[in-house]
Amino acid sequence: MGPLTDGSAAAPDRGLLDGGTSSRPVIEVEALNVTYGDFRAVKDLSFQVRRGELYALLGTNGAGKTSALEVIEGHRRASSGTVRVFGKSPTDRAAVRPRMGIMLQESGFAADLTVAESVRLIGRLTGRSDTVKRVLGVVDLTSKTNTRVAQLSGGEKRRLDFATAVFGRPELIILDEPTTGLDIQSRDALWEAVDQLREDGSTVILTTHYLEEAQQRADRIGLMHQGTFWHQGTVAELTRTLPASIQFTLPVGAPAPPLDTTPADEGAQIIETYELQRELKRLLDWAEVNGVELVDLSAAPTRLDDVFRAIDTAPEHS
Numbered sequence: 001m002g003p004l005t006d007g008s009a010a011a012p013d014r015g016l017l018d019g020g021t022s023s024r025p026v027i028e029v030e031a032l033n034v035t036y037g038d039f040r041a042v043k044d045l046s047f048q049v050r051r052g053e054l055y056a057l058l059g060t061n062g063a064g065k066t067s068a069l070e071v072i073e074g075h076r077r078a079s080s081g082t083v084r085v086f087g088k089s090p091t092d093r094a095a096v097r098p099r100m101g102i103m104l105q106e107s108g109f110a111a112d113l114t115v116a117e118s119v120r121l122i123g124r125l126t127g128r129s130d131t132v133k134r135v136l137g138v139v140d141l142t143s144k145t146n147t148r149v150a151q152l153s154g155g156e157k158r159r160l161d162f163a164t165a166v167f168g169r170p171e172l173i174i175l176d177e178p179t180t181g182l183d184i185q186s187r188d189a190l191w192e193a194v195d196q197l198r199e200d201g202s203t204v205i206l207t208t209h210y211l212e213e214a215q216q217r218a219d220r221i222g223l224m225h226q227g228t229f230w231h232q233g234t235v236a237e238l239t240r241t242l243p244a245s246i247q248f249t250l251p252v253g254a255p256a257p258p259l260d261t262t263p264a265d266e267g268a269q270i271i272e273t274y275e276l277q278r279e280l281k282r283l284l285d286w287a288e289v290n291g292v293e294l295v296d297l298s299a300a301p302t303r304l305d306d307v308f309r310a311i312d313t314a315p316e317h318s
């Protein structure tokens with residue numbers, strides 16, 4: 001993908017568009033419920049996304065991420081609760097759509113439109129101004145300008161989806177599983193484009209099942225399970241909810257270490273700790289003083305994957 005700021009369309013003046021309310025969160029979700037018949041897909045969900053933030057809505061399959069996003073996008077009405085985007089109802093299309101770019105999980109482009117026609121159509125529908133040339137350059141689809149959507153590969157369709165979301169460099173970009181089906185080059189390019197938009201001050205909310213992407217990029221994460229938050233916070237706050245681990249094997253005849261250990265496979269021992277650095281130092285100091293070799297020593301910080309795995313094993317969250 002090419003540069004996002006090539007000067008062919010002026011970036012919106014964030015200060016003027018704010019109308020003097022820049023301290024107000026871009027997205028405000030308060031006690032949101034989404035029900036399908038008797039089924040509560042989203043249960044009393046409350047969170048805010050601040051200006052310039054990258055907020056990742058993560059969770060197990062069927063957790064309610066897309067249902068919540070659809071209300072924020074203005075594509076679905078809340079069963080109860082309130083959602084405000086730029087202080088307005090997301091169904092107030094005239095106020096919100098020019099400022100919000102959306103990449104849906106599945107593209108809704110007409111198969112017989114060309115790539116350029118699809119981008120132009122979105123431009124007209126959203127009221128944002130930009131050029132087809134610029135956005136197709138961003139997603140490296142220039143060579144497909146006159147190709148019909150039906151003839152694009154799956155990854156090319158995702159890139160077209162992204163192109164329409166960033167058309168006009170909107171202040172808020174909603175990305176529902178943006179990198180699913182993209183090769184590594186296209187993923188890197190997409191994130192580079194997102195980074196450039198954020199440098200311009202754009203706010204991003206996304207869902208993804210690629211936890212490493214969220215771990216690397218999200219300012220805050222809302223981790224959903226069964227319609228509600230399991231945890232919410234920064235990556236550091238989430239990983240702090242589980243212990244890190246130190247693993248080693250003691251030689252035969254070595255004294256017992258000064259920390260509680262649990263036996264692991266093949267005679268190894270594990271120390272689980274919320275104080276990795278301190279406990280590791282304690283163990284190493286003890287080993288040195290006692291002349292003990294800690295065989296196959298490893299220390300593993302808690303990862304977002306671990307927090308995710310803990311969801312299935314924990315009792316149901318009400």
Ligand SMILES: Nc1ncnc2c1ncn2[C@@H]1O[C@H](COP(=O)(O)OP(=O)(O)OP(=O)(O)O)[C@@H](O)[C@H]1O
Binds near residue numbers: 036059062063067068
């Ligand atoms: N139109 C619908 N009618 C009935 N049930 C629905 C509808 N849409 C979603 N659901 C149900 O609501 C729940 C939440 O779905 P949703 O798509 O919001 O989850 P998600 O977190 O985005 O899941 P995934 O990670 O699998 O994409 C699921 O149990 C799903 O089966």
